[in-house]
Amino acid sequence: MSESGEVNPLSADTRILHVLAETTGPVVEVAKLAVLGHLRAGYKVAVAAHRSLLGTFGVPEELAGEFREIELAARRRFTMADPNTAFTLHKYYQHVDIVHAHGLHAATLAGLAFTGLPARLHPKVVATIESFDSANVIEKTGAEIVGRTATAVLGTTEPVVDYYGGRVPVVERAELVHPDIDVDLTVRTPRAEVRRELGIGEGTWMVASPIALRDHTALATVLDAADQINQRRRDRNVVFALTGTGKDRSTISREFADRGVLVAPAGDLVDVAAAADVVIASETMTGLSHEDLMQLSKPAVFIGSERRAGIWGEAAKAVPADDTEALLREINHLLDDPAGRGTSAVAAKKRVIDVSNGAAISETLLDLYAEVDAVSDS
Numbered sequence: 001m002s003e004s005g006e007v008n009p010l011s012a013d014t015r016i017l018h019v020l021a022e023t024t025g026p027v028v029e030v031a032k033l034a035v036l037g038h039l040r041a042g043y044k045v046a047v048a049a050h051r052s053l054l055g056t057f058g059v060p061e062e063l064a065g066e067f068r069e070i071e072l073a074a075r076r077r078f079t080m081a082d083p084n085t086a087f088t089l090h091k092y093y094q095h096v097d098i099v100h101a102h103g104l105h106a107a108t109l110a111g112l113a114f115t116g117l118p119a120r121l122h123p124k125v126v127a128t129i130e131s132f133d134s135a136n137v138i139e140k141t142g143a144e145i146v147g148r149t150a151t152a153v154l155g156t157t158e159p160v161v162d163y164y165g166g167r168v169p170v171v172e173r174a175e176l177v178h179p180d181i182d183v184d185l186t187v188r189t190p191r192a193e194v195r196r197e198l199g200i201g202e203g204t205w206m207v208a209s210p211i212a213l214r215d216h217t218a219l220a221t222v223l224d225a226a227d228q229i230n231q232r233r234r235d236r237n238v239v240f241a242l243t244g245t246g247k248d249r250s251t252i253s254r255e256f257a258d259r260g261v262l263v264a265p266a267g268d269l270v271d272v273a274a275a276a277d278v279v280i281a282s283e284t285m286t287g288l289s290h291e292d293l294m295q296l297s298k299p300a301v302f303i304g305s306e307r308r309a310g311i312w313g314e315a316a317k318a319v320p321a322d323d324t325e326a327l328l329r330e331i332n333h334l335l336d337d338p339a340g341r342g343t344s345a346v347a348a349k350k351r352v353i354d355v356s357n358g359a360a361i362s363e364t365l366l367d368l369y370a371e372v373d374a375v376s377d378s
Contacts, residue, residue: 010370015044017096017123019089021074021105022050026156026176027128030361031102032057033177037362039063046096048072048089074109078138082109089113094121098369101127101150108142111149124372126152126365129160130180131291151372156180157291158351159311169375172368175361179353185292187274194275198241198262205238205335208276210269210293211303212284214246218303218321222280223252225327227259232328238335241276243269245286273298277341278334280327281316283308294352299344301330315347 016038018031031047035057038045047057048070059067072088073081090113093099101107107127114122127150132139146153147167154174155161164171174180189197200206207226211219226240241262242252253263264272269287273279274296281293283304290311293300300316302309309318317333319326334341 008370008374010043010366010373012042014098014369014373015046015096016098016100016369017046017048017092019072019099019101019106019110020047020049020053021072021103021109022052022076023103023105025130026178026180027102027130028053029177030128030175031100034100034362034365035059035067036063038366039066041362041366042066043366046070046092048092050074072109074105076105078105082112085109086112086115090115090117093117093123096123098373099123099125100365100369101125104129104132104139104142104146107146107150111145114149124151124369124375125149126154126368126372128154128156128174129164130156131160134163151375152368154368158313159290162310162313170368170372173354175364176354177361185270185295187271187296189268189271189275191275194268194271198239198264198272200239200241200262203237205236205278206241206276207238207278207280207331208241208243208264208273209280209282210243210273210285210288211280211282212246212286213242213244213249213252213263215248216284216321218282218284219248221303221322221324221327222282223256223259223261224324225331226256226261228324229328229331230260233332236335238331241272243272243287270296278331280331281312283321291352294348297345297349299334299341300348301327301334303327312348313351315344315351 018035020031035045035047044066046068049072051071054069054071072085074085086109099110101110110125127146132143134140150168152170153164153168154172156174157180161171161173211222229238239260239262241264243264243266245266249263276298279293279298279300281290281300281302302312302316302318304321317330319330
C-alpha cells in the first residue's frame with residue numbers, strides 16, 4: 001500500500017492458485033474467466049481442481065508455459081479424502097502468493113490447508129462463497145473455517161455478504177455472469193388466474209407467506225394480524241394466503257377460513273407468492289427459501305429475530321415474532337405506498353440476481369488481489 005493509502009497494482013511476480021472442488025454453475029464460470037484473464041495479464045497461474053474440471057479451462061498453447069494443473073480428489077461434498085486434499089494444497093502453499101477458492105467446499109479445504117504451515121509461508125486466501133445452509137452442520141462448519149482463514153470473501157448473494165461482514169477483512173458481492181439462483185423457480189400461472197382459483201375477488205389485497213404451519217410464535221402473530229387487519233381498516237379488504245406445511249395446516253384451514261385466511265395448495269406455492277401484493281418471510285418457512293422469495297421480486301416484511309432479519313438487508317422491514325401491531329403497521333404501510341412496494345421488490349431481487357460484465361471480471365479480481373495482498377497479517 002502506498003503512503004497515500006492507495007493500493008498499489010498487483011506485482012507482476014504474483015503467483016495465483018485457483019482452487020475448485022467438483023462443482024458446476026456460476027462460480028466455475030467465473031473461475032474459468034479468471035484463469036484465462038490472469039494468464040493473459042502475464043501472471044503465473046495454477047489450478048487445483050477435481051479431475052472433472054482439469055483440461056476444461058481452454059488455455060491456449062501460447063499461454064500454457066505459465067499454467068499448471070493439480071489434481072484434487074475434492075468432490076461436491078465432504079468425503080474421507082478431504083484431509084489428503086487439504087494436505088496437497090498445504091504442500092503447494094509455499095510456492096503461491098494468492099489462493100482464490102471458488103465455492104464453499106473448496107474454500108473450506110483451502111482454509112484447512114493452513115494447518116501446520118508457518119505464518120511466513122501463508123498465502124492470502126480469497127473465497128467466493130455461494131449460498132449455504134447455516135442449519136447444515138457441515139456447511140456451517142465450513143463457513144466458520146472460511147471466516148477464520150480467508151482475507152477476502154466474495155458472496156454470490158447479499159445474504160452471504162452479510163454473514164461475513166465483520167468476520168473477514170474484505171467482504172464484497174461477487175461479480176457473476178449468471179446469477180447464483182435456482183433457475184427452475186418459474187411462475188407458471190398468471191396472477192389473475194391464481195387469484196381466481198383462490199376465490200380472491202377484484203379489489204382485494206393479497207398477503208402471502210410460506211411460513212411453517214405448526215405451533216410457533218410467529219405463526220400465531222401472522223394469524224392474529226390476518227384476523228385484525230380488516231377490522232382496523234374498513235376501507236379495504238385483505239386476504240392472507242398461507243402455503244406452508246406442518247401439522248397444524250388442516251386446523252388452520254378449518255378454523256380461520258372465515259377470518260381472512262386461505263390455506264393455499266402447497267404445490268402452488270411459487271405461483272401464489274408471485275401473485276401476492278406483499279409477502280411475509282419468517283425464520284421458519286417450508287417450500288420456499290428467503291432467496292426464492294427475493295427472486296420473485298415481491299415487497300416483503302420479515303417476522304422473527306433481528307439477527308435472522310439481516311438476510312433481507314434493507315429490502316424488508318423486520319418485526320419481532322410476537323408483535324402483531326408492528327406486523328400490521330408494516331403490511332399496511334406497504335399496501336398504502338405503491339412506490340414503497342416497488343422499491344422493496346427491486347431491492348429484494350437485487351440481493352440475489354445482480355450480474356456483471358464477464359469480460360471485466362478477471363481484471364476486477366486482480367484489483368481485489370492487490371487489495372488483499374496489502375492487508376496486514378497482524
